[in-house]
Amino acid sequence: MSKGKKFLNIFLAAVIIASVLTACGQPAASQDVVRIGLNYELSGGSATYGQGTVDGIMMAIDEVNAAGGVLGKKIEVVKADNKSEPAEATSVATRFATKDKVTAILGPATTGATKATIPVGNKNNVPIISASATADDVTVDAKGVKEYAYRICFNDSFQGTVMANFASNNLKAKSAVIIKDNSSDYGIGLAKNFTDTFKASGGTIVEEEAFVKDDTDFSAILTKIKNKQFDILLISGYYNEAGLIIKQAKDLGIDKPVLGGDGFDSPKLAELAGKDKLNNVYFSNHYSSLDQSPEITKFIEDFKAKYKKSPDAFNALGYDLGKFIADAIKRADSADSVKVKQALDATTDFKGVTGQFSIDKNHNPVKTAVVIELKNGEQAGAVKVQP
Incomplete structure (x- = not known):
């Protein structure tokens, strides 16, 4: 075989392998861990939302890893600051999907930044899941459902x-x-x-x-x-x-x-x-600290012990998001991003501190909302509202 033909065969084999990997989705970058990307507003105008959500996610992931992880592996978090800018959020998502080879991307926290990253998820077959992007067209628009876009909060x-x-x-x-x-x-x-x-x-x-x-x-x-x-x-x-x-x-x-x-x-x-x-x-x-149910009481106590402060709704949503992706990976029995996406589609009766929910055909959760009353800057009342 000539050197030219040998090179051509090697090149064609590489192209075939790359095509198969693309069709199958993103595997974890390491055989020893399941890698998840956190694309959040850690500076800039929306930093309080981003950091709050990340605190909740990290608490959940720490609990999952302490209990043995998923698929016999620990979850490894890759974290980046999108600076509260949609363009930066897109760059972060692209790096996560193409270089870090994450199984899923959690975040951003805000609607505009989340929407900017969704084409990256769709192109690379990587689920993008927001805990707090509420605009109706985050997950579905006039063209239909955005295949790899999900959220665990109610919409606008x-x-x-x-x-x-x-x-x-x-x-x-x-x-x-x-x-x-x-x-x-x-x-x-x-x-x-x-x-x-x-x-x-x-x-x-x-x-x-x-x-x-x-x-x-x-x-x-x-x-x-x-x-x-x-x-x-x-x-x-x-x-x-x-x-x-x-x-x-x-x-x-x-x-x-x-x-x-x-x-x-x-x-x-x-x-x-x-x-x-x-x-x-x-x-x-999405949540009220006035709720006296055992699971919320425990969450509040554990959060206070870890962070020395009371949790707000973004902390609670982040915690649920961390548990949500771990649950999906377990149900998928795989770190392959396409299989995890299929598990997300099949979610029913997931129990979180912000409520129990299933994922509907538009990749939205079916869950309750809470209307909170403030008196002198403190939560003084909360009314649950069914969907």
Whole structure:
């Protein structure tokens, strides 16, 4: 055989092997571990969400590894900071999928960053699972279900519906003002779904105003709505701006009940608004520390012992996400990413601290939500809402 023909045969064999590996999905990079990527906002504007979720994931993975791991192997975590930037999140996901050869990618925490990474997962047959990306089109859009995109939190349609129904039924509100983050999918989606449901129940949207990420002065908006007649104020956005809006609204004498989504759930909200301003504030969430069920009580005690602080919803969602991927790998009986994806599709009655859920045809969980009431910046009440 000539050297040229020998080289050609070797090249063709390499191409065939590469094609087979691509079709089968991503194996773990090492025979001794199952590798999982953590693509999170560890710096930047959404760092409190990212770090909180990672703390929960790491607690879960530590527990899984202490109990023997999965498939007789330990789970190895590869962690990277996406800096709260969608472009960086895409770069991290690409590195995880092509160089680190992870079985699955957990994160990001926010909707925009998560959506930016999904084409990477689909291209490389690697599941991308978010604990907290709530926009409806994270997992499904007009083209259909995104094959390798999953989440374990409820979506904005459900969240907006929950808060609109809470406003109408629990607070007896007939009119609302909306202040939304017009620069984020989260802010836009939550406001739209709240509006649709609130109007369907006979409610009126008196005014809708918009801001963009990193705004700090909301005096023009608040002065405009101050003398209008309305029952509740919906702030559709993250804690960064919501805390400042609440503080500035109260300082102007606007003392209406304030509603929001899970983006309110951060210790920074109280720092920005002031605890004394956080009364008559309600937001939808995935978990409440007021729940006295044994599994949640144990989770809270264990988390406090590990991190010396009380867990919030992002900690709880991260914990569930860590246990969720471990459960899927066990059920797949393989670290192959395609087989793990099939196990994710078949998930029924997974029991987590944020509730029991199954994964539906759109890769969303069917689970309950909680509406939390704040008094002086502390959780004072929680109402569970069924899907």
